[in-house]
Amino acid sequence: MNAARERVVVTPEQVEIRLRPAGMGRRGLALMVDSLSALAVAFALGLVADQLLPASVSGAVNVTLGFAVLSGWHILFELKQAGRTPGKQLLGLRVVDAAGLPLMPAQSAVRNVARALDALPLFYGVGAAAAALDPWRRRIGDRLADTLVIREARAEEDEVAAGRELAFNSLEDPRILRRLRKRLSPEERAFVLALARRAPRLDPASRYDLMEEAAARLRAQLEIDDPRLSAEGVVKGVAALVRTRAR
Secondary structure: OOOOOOEEEEOOOOOEEEEOEOOHHHHHHHHHHHHHHHHHHHHHHHHHHHHHOOHHHHHHHHHHHHHHHHHHHHHHHHHHOOOOOHHHHHHOEEEEEOOOOOOOHHHHHHHHHOHHHHOOOOOOHHHHHHHHHOOOOOOHHHHHHOEEEEEOOHHHHHHHHHHHHHHHHHOOOHHHHHHHHHHOOHHHHHHHHHHHHHHHHOOHHHHHHHHHHHHHHHHHHHOOOOOOOOHHHHHHHHHHHHHHOOO
16 A cells, blocks of 8 residues: 555656655655654744743744744755755655656645645644555645655666766856756756666667767757766756756
């Protein structure tokens, strides 16, 4: 009952992006870690408020602080840590767009505002029931925001880390980032990410041809004129920017 089907997204370029939805057990543990951490922060802030404010005011302030911390915890970390709260990072999970693209601010806001519904009647009873009935283990908030909580593959993380190293000196440029946001469609971003991830599993000839073709398009669209970067360096560098910057 806890297993979820792998979700396969096919880009217009016929590249498959395979997403592994997280099971309910891992998500539950991640949620517990995040909830306890947020409560600890809210409690600490409440103690400070009790010391600094009159008793007639501190009660209302504590309620406000508790609500702000509990509701903002997930949004803050999801946007700052590429879809990972501390609990999700500990359990190897991440929130992404349903097409495998990076999470957008509006999506994070929608899925977390909807926690008020998913959390009913007790600790996420509605959300757990909705996830159990969904083939990709989405609670109501995920359906409304069109997001998925996925299990991360270590090999893919290593590939993106390599892309960050290639991109550090040449592509980490505000002008390129602006062009990327304006000129690359969501489908093109998904293609670049998928190509960078799948490169190690391609045969050498296909890998070379795909990288050369994709890099030529990226150089033209983003006006990349660094001659030191190979075709694969361009693709992996742009993939790193899409993953970590272009939201």
